Amino acid sequence: MSQARDHGGDHWPMRLFRSRAAGLGVSAQRHAGAHLAAGVPVLPVLIVCVVVFGDVVGGAGMIWLPLLAAGPALAATTNGPRGVLCVGLLAAVLGASLGTRDGVPGSELTAVLSALVAVTLASALASTLRGRRERVLAAVRSVAEAAQHALLKPIPATVGPFQVAVRYSAAAAEARIGGDLYALVPTPYGVRLIVGDVRGKGLPAVGTAALVLGVFREAAYDEPDLLSVVGRIERSLARNLGDDDFVTAVVAGYPSDGHLEIVNCGHAPPLLVRESGRVVAVEPTHPAPPLGLRALSGEAPGLQVLPFADGDQLLLYTDGVTEARDHGREFYPLAEGLARHLSDEPARTLAALHDELLAHVGGRLHDDAALLMLRKPAGCEPAVTESAVQEHAGAPRAPLASGRGSQRPANCPRDPLPDQV
Structure with missing residues (x-):
């Protein structure tokens, strides 16, 4: 086990060390070369060379x-x-040489070189200001990303008995966040x-x-x-929103095995996918x-209970998906796209839908x-138990819905603690 393999006077550990060191050296050289190439103004220098070539020819x-x-x-x-200064210096030197070679009068050559120096200095100032704006934009993006993670907390791949996937795209790509919202939490x-x-x-x-x-x-x-x-959400919005502001939303819950509760408040209808692959709005x-x-209409929402068996899937979305138009002003057919890309992995399904x-x-x-x-x-029982939620959250004990227990089949996903969602 400890015997060295001797070939040509070098033990194999030493050769391995030297090969890794050489590899690191090559990698460092390539990285330095790429960094240097990225900082070299190739196109501006090429333009200067074209001008010089035209003058010479x-x-x-x-x-x-x-x-x-x-x-x-x-x-x-x-x-x-x-x-910028390096390109300007190169252009000035070549311009002075060409002007002297071509016999350009001194006053005219001085005027051309003075204009070249002025353009170079102004360009250097513009480059400095552009760099500052880019750094400010990078800082704003980092703050926006932190705000997005605080507002739209990442959802793990498994929550309770469910496999979960989320895709979110803000229309303002620079801001990274917008008015769409989502959340999923295990509760008692x-x-x-x-x-x-x-x-x-x-x-x-x-803010809303x-x-x-x-x-x-x-x-x-x-x-x-x-x-x-x-009702809690409605009362809070009634105190804090203006007369013309509102939020469309679908709130859903899974209180017991095989039953899904849905409350739709003016939102697009979710798409329910049965195990057979049939998509139903x-x-x-x-x-x-x-x-x-609600205060303007006086209508209260109703609770809708649906059967939700093993293998079933539910897709919730915002109107930014269904109202997306192509160049022919046609809406995106979400139900047809879901049927085309349906799989047993929600993450793969949403990735295909998002790309399409x-x-x-x-x-x-x-x-x-x-x-x-x-x-x-299939074969998965709800696993958000009373002890798991209350012991971690410190909440008072509350009755769980019937059929809930602490046992689960071996193929069920393990759910995180509530503060991890």
Whole structure:
């Protein structure tokens, strides 16, 4: 076991060390070379060389020399101030040499070189300002990413008895966040989730989404009835929203094995996929206004109970998906796309749907779009037990729905603790 393999005077551990060191050296050299190549203003230098070549071949003198200013001007868009100054210095040296060779009068050559120096300095200043704006934008993006993770907390691949997947795209790509919202939490009363869409865009929509998600996460643990959760959200929005503001949402819960509860408040109907592969739109039996508008209509939402067996899947989405249009102004057919890309892995299904959606609109969405899909694997019992939730969250003991227990088959996904969702 400890015997060395001797070939040519080197033991194999030493040869392995030297080969790794050589590999690291080659990797470091390649990295340094790539970094150097990225900092070299290749295109501006190429333009300067083309101008010089034209002057040498054509012998036109003053006709070509003013074009040397294009080099540092272009460098300002791709390189830092040091690169701009280097290109400007190269252009000035070559311009002076060509002007002397072509016999350009001193006053005219001085004017051309002065203009070249002025363009170089202005381009260097523009490059400095561009670099500062890029750094500010990078900082804003990092803050937006942190805000998105705080607002739309990452959902693990398994929650309770379900496989879960989420896809979210903000229309404002630079902001990374928008008015669409989603959340999924295990509670003493089963797994509960919400998918919604805030009217409007920008920071006001983000603030409203944060309000809805905060109230939902709190009420989902406290209220044994799903309609009471919706009522808590409604009362909070009524106190904080304007007269023209509202939120469409679908709130769902899985209180007991085989039964799914849905409350639809003016939102697009979820798509239910049976184990056979049949896709059904879950139209609300009691249509209700969006959250925040109940006082105007006086209509209360109704609770819809559906059978949800092993192998069934549920897709919730926002109107940014179904209202996405192609170049012919045709809407994206979500139900047909879901049937085409359906699989036993929600993450794979949503990835295919998202790619097809982007291809449908030509690569960029014009509205926020959220997709949340959950699947109940075959032979899996609910696993969000009373002890798991209350022991971790410190909540008072509450009765669980019938059929809930601590035992589960070996093929069921293990759910995280509530604060991991």
